[in-house]
Amino acid sequence: MAIKFGTDGWRAIIAEDFTFENVRLCTQGVVRYLQQQGLAEQGLVVGYDTRFASEDFALAVAETAAGSGVKTFLSDRAAPTPVVTYNVIDRRAGGAVIITASHNPPQWNGFKFKEYAGSASPEITDAIEALIEDASREGSADAIPWAQARSSGTGVDIDPSMAYAGHVGSLVDLARLRSAGLKLVVDPMFGAGAGYLPSILGGGSTTLQEMHAERNPLFPGLRQPEPVADNLTRLCERVTKTGADAGLALDGDADRFGLVDEKGRVINPLQVFALLALYMLETRGDRGPVVKSATTSRMLYRLGEIFEVPVHETPVGFKYVGPLMEREGALIGGEESGGYGFRGHIPERDGILSALFILDMMVRTGRRPSKLLDHLYDLVGPHFYDRSDIPLLPGQREVVAGAIGNTNPDSVAGVKVASSDTTDGRRFVLEDGSWVTVRLSGTEPLVRIYAEAPSQERVESLLAEARGLVGL
DSSP states (O other): OOOOOBTTBEEEEBTTTBOHHHHHHHHHHHHHHHHHTTOGGGOEEEEEOSSTTHHHHHHHHHHHHHHTTOOEEEESSOOOHHHHHHHHHHTTOSEEEEEOOTTSOTTEEEEEEEETTEEOOHHHHHHHHHHHHHHHHHOOOOOOOHHHHHHHTSEEEEOTHHHHHHHHTTTSOHHHHHTSOOEEEEEOTTSTTTTHHHHHHOSSSOEEEESSOSOOTTOTTOSSSOOSGGGOHHHHHHHHHHTOSEEEEEOTTSSOEEEEOTTSOEEOHHHHHHHHHHIIIIISOOOOOEEEETTSOTHHHHHHHHHTOOEEEEOSSHHHHHHHHHHHTOSEEEOTTSOEEETTSOSSOOHHHHHHHHHHHHHHHTOOHHHHHHHHHHHHOOOEEEEEEEEOOTTHHHHHHHHHHHOOOSEETTEEEEEEEOSSSEEEEETTSOEEEEEEOSSSSEEEEEEEESSHHHHHHHHHHHHHHTTO
16 A cells, blocks of 8 residues: 555555554654654654554554664653653754554554654655555564663653643743642543643642543543544533633643633634734743634634734645744744644644643633633624534545535635635635635545634534535
């Protein structure tokens, strides 16, 4: 099979295509890339999440890299993607491999490559894919047992949390958050983020109650470990039952963040992104460009106007957002999926730091989440949003791709189309300021339909009509 990197890494069904052989081939491709770029001597960080056999796949990566003579830093425990990624900076490594399928359903696993400390760009993943093909034709490279790698000094076991925790403490006043007396509920969704927020914020008057903190690769009760509304029902119930100030959710590898307000209502990812931008621009008084993916909110444009900062747009995926953040010195970058990155940190999504910044906004302003949202809407007007994910049958992807490319309506749900573009999929911006986008997922066999409008009823009508436009 041809191994192809999608929106963020290569993902496949465990034991079908995600096998030890293919993971080793991916590693050979990464090693050869590092060697070509003169980065191999700096070493490779290897981490993993809590999915089925992730630690075993990570060990296969580490033994393969070490067998090629690359100094390899292997996480001694499951850890969030941003935690592992920060170790690239801390150890001045050439890159990182993380075994994770992030938010995908439980039968999936994945292989993410981070060059320096951000998602690899399409140019990099194209080069690695070609090197993987070369490795496949030439046969497997020699791997060495990890015990041998350790004894030779080529392999090093690391606790990745130490460097990360110290760095995060330089970005937000943790003492202020610990002493704020907040009552919080945290849902890490059985994933690698379990224990991190209680550890970082424990020891003061702020209390954190975790749910779904144990490892369970089946993610029971969840469609997949993704902090979207359908998966946050139990968190919403726990917030209202306990009288908490907020509910905080992380996806399976903790690079995405979800927020529930004190009334047990989900604040959607577009609203969270706008709140985080407002926190940076108004609460902290910082200035700098904002980078948004094509499926995030137009509220960012309005905030850009108010605070006189430029707003840049990319296709979906931090492999586009992160590099543009670096080039522009952006203050914040984000996407619809709940992933947000920040200047002064890694050019990558970080659900843990996103949660800390929202809490800091609450403490500094004296507002709980619902009031923060009210304040945002006072500035930019009401914006409602939803996303519909439609599974594809085998062979259906090509048909739907053709339909997406060919659809060009004059109006959608009774409102005239003001403009359309193909930044990522097909997006229609309507004369009332609402928009709807249809695109194929880069990580799963799905069609995703996104809509934002001034009312929830309008959002639902846009989603329904867009689905019909592409024959679904």
